[in-house]
Amino acid sequence: MTIRKNFTMSENIVSDLEFLANSMHKKQSQVIQELIQEKMKTLEKEKKIEALERISGMFTGKISEETSIQTSKANSDN
Numbered sequence: 654m655t656i657r658k659n660f661t662m663s664e665n666i667v668s669d670l671e672f673l674a675n676s677m678h679k680k681q682s683q684v685i686q687e688l689i690q691e692k693m694k695t696l697e698k699e700k701k702i703e704a705l706e707r708i709s710g711m712f713t714g715k716i717s718e719e720t721s722i723q724t725s726k727a728n729s730d731n
Contacts, residue, residue: 662670674681 670681670684674684677684679687
């Protein structure tokens with residue numbers, strides 16, 4: 654589905670958009686769509702990285718560096 658929108662832009666932005674569209678051999682709307690998609694990908698990546706940074710270190714200290722899988726198995730209550 655396509656939705657029509659009207660935007661108000663400064664002369665400089667309009668000039669830049671026209672230049673980009675001509676240089677890329679695309680319609681102005683295609684240039685805007687691609688730029689928005691690129692920005693969204695970047696923001697989504699940043700959000701994922703921030704989430705990973707928040708949880709990184711959550712488990713630090715839970716298992717000592719000297720503890721091996723074999724030691725953990727040997728000490729389990731099985």
